[in-house]
Amino acid sequence: MSSNLTAHHYGITVADLDRAIEFYRDVLGLDVLDRFAVSGPAFADAVGVDGATGGFAHLDAGSARVELVEYEPEGDDADAGAVNRPGATHLGLAVEDVEAFHEGLPSDIETISDPRTTESGATILFVRDPEGNLIELIEA
Structure with a gap:
């Protein structure tokens, strides 16, 4: 097929x-x-x-x-939990400059950490939407 x-x-x-x-x-x-x-x-x-x-x-x-x-009808809340929990999901969005994006975030937006550059060379930042869903901003 x-x-x-x-x-x-x-x-x-x-x-x-x-x-x-x-x-x-x-x-x-x-x-x-x-x-x-x-x-x-x-x-x-x-x-x-x-x-x-x-x-x-x-x-x-x-x-x-x-x-x-x-x-x-609305179902039961899912556990947004940690990114390493089996079944956890996140939305990945590419940005040109993660640091600049981070600096422009409103102060009430929850982030997991400040931007970090990983061993792969990508700079990433995880934020949560108002419902706790994880969104990864990535500068590859």
């Missing part, structure tokens, strides 16, 4: 779509491409949640989209 898969979007489930959009748009600088809702039996069946509806926002992340989704 031949497969020509390419990344379309990276999905992040959030509890407050408006608050998440503000962070990804205003702090990370991603443009909102589209905002829409999806419901109905086919959607609920596809996501495996009885009666599910979803509020969606698609943001421009270059070669793929970041998809923010607020579900109703």
Whole structure:
């Protein structure tokens, strides 16, 4: 079987779509491409949640989209926890200058550490969105 898969979007489930959009748009600088809702039996069946509806926002992340989704009914909170926990996820976004990006962050944005240059030569910075999701900013 031949497969020509390419990344379309990276999905992040959030509890407050408006608050998440503000962070990804205003702090990370991603443009909102589209905002829409999806419901109905086919959607609920596809996501495996009885009666599910979803509020969606698609943001421009270059070669793929970041998809923010607020579900109703809301499920239990996932443990955002540490990056080394099996099943942990993070969104990686390339930036030209991690140090400058870090200096421009609002003071209330949680970071794991200051920017660090790893043995591979990449400079990285992990931040958390308002819901605790990890985002890695990387200067390769």
